[in-house]
Amino acid sequence: MTPLLDVRDLVVRHGPVVAVDGVSFSLGAGETLALVGPSGCGKSSTATAVLGLRRPDAGEVWFEGREITRMTERQLRPLRPAMQPVFQDPYGSLSPRLRVRDAVAEPLRVQGRWDRETGPARVAELLETVGLDPALGDRRPYELSGGQCQRAGIARALASDPRLLVLDEPVSALDPGVRAGVLNLLVDLRERLGLGCLFICHDPALVRHFADRVAEMRAGRIERFS
Numbered sequence: 001m002t003p004l005l006d007v008r009d010l011v012v013r014h015g016p017v018v019a020v021d022g023v024s025f026s027l028g029a030g031e032t033l034a035l036v037g038p039s040g041c042g043k044s045s046t047a048t049a050v051l052g053l054r055r056p057d058a059g060e061v062w063f064e065g066r067e068i069t070r071m072t073e074r075q076l077r078p079l080r081p082a083m084q085p086v087f088q089d090p091y092g093s094l095s096p097r098l099r100v101r102d103a104v105a106e107p108l109r110v111q112g113r114w115d116r117e118t119g120p121a122r123v124a125e126l127l128e129t130v131g132l133d134p135a136l137g138d139r140r141p142y143e144l145s146g147g148q149c150q151r152a153g154i155a156r157a158l159a160s161d162p163r164l165l166v167l168d169e170p171v172s173a174l175d176p177g178v179r180a181g182v183l184n185l186l187v188d189l190r191e192r193l194g195l196g197c198l199f200i201c202h203d204p205a206l207v208r209h210f211a212d213r214v215a216e217m218r219a220g221r222i223e224r225f226s
């Protein structure tokens with residue numbers, strides 16, 4: 001079967017620094033692969049290349065059987081909703097200007113899927129899906145706790161009906177007390193929605209709880225899978 005994501009011999013350089021040095025892995029639909037390793041080993045650089053946010057210097061990224069590495073922005077645009085990032089900083093993924101309700105609605109509007117009749121109920125449903133009271137939709141991000149804000153960012157990602165989530169340290173900035181809640185939410189969503197997840201994390205203990213497979217990265221390379 002065609003994998004959801006197939007990364008082949010990926011190389012990413014930042015000037016003279018070789019951040020990713022020939023990384024290959026694949027990920028099936030509904031599967032979670034964790035990328036673990038020390039700070040600076042190239043995890044985030046891998047993520048940005050997978051998401052098509054930067055072109056790799058060499059190698060290929062295939063998404064659902066299509067090679068996206070050499071696509072133009074125009075060709076890539078219809079695929080972008082299917083691959084959604086969730087970043088470390090919960091406040092960074094939501095515009096401070098927008099109420100949470102509008103931030104979650106924005107992908108629906110941008111993708112031409114907003115319906116004035118059903119849209120508000122869809123937004124409320126998305127907020128409930130991530131364990132937030134829809135009444136919090138009236139607030140702006142800075143009026144939410146870190147955990148609530150990360151949940152709102154996940155609701156926004158889900159508004160695009162993604163098939164792949166690329167989670168870059170999604171709970172690392174949260175208080176230890178709320179981490180487990182957000183992690184359990186991610187486990188639940190992954191199972192309910194059949195999402196493929198590339199889960200980037202520096203904490204091997206967290207990863208064991210969450211991933212089907214673990215790729216250990218060091219100095220730009222995957223040293224082993226377990």
Ligand SMILES: Nc1ncnc2c1ncn2[C@@H]1O[C@H](COP(=O)(O)OP(=O)(O)OP(=O)(O)O)[C@@H](O)[C@H]1O
Binds near residue numbers: 015
């Ligand atoms: N925009 C950039 N410009 C220059 N060097 C960069 C840039 N982004 C990353 N690097 C370098 O590339 C290497 C890999 O960084 P990357 O952020 O991908 O690793 P990481 O494993 O995600 O680290 P962390 O867990 O600290 O985020 C590091 O040496 C880093 O300093």
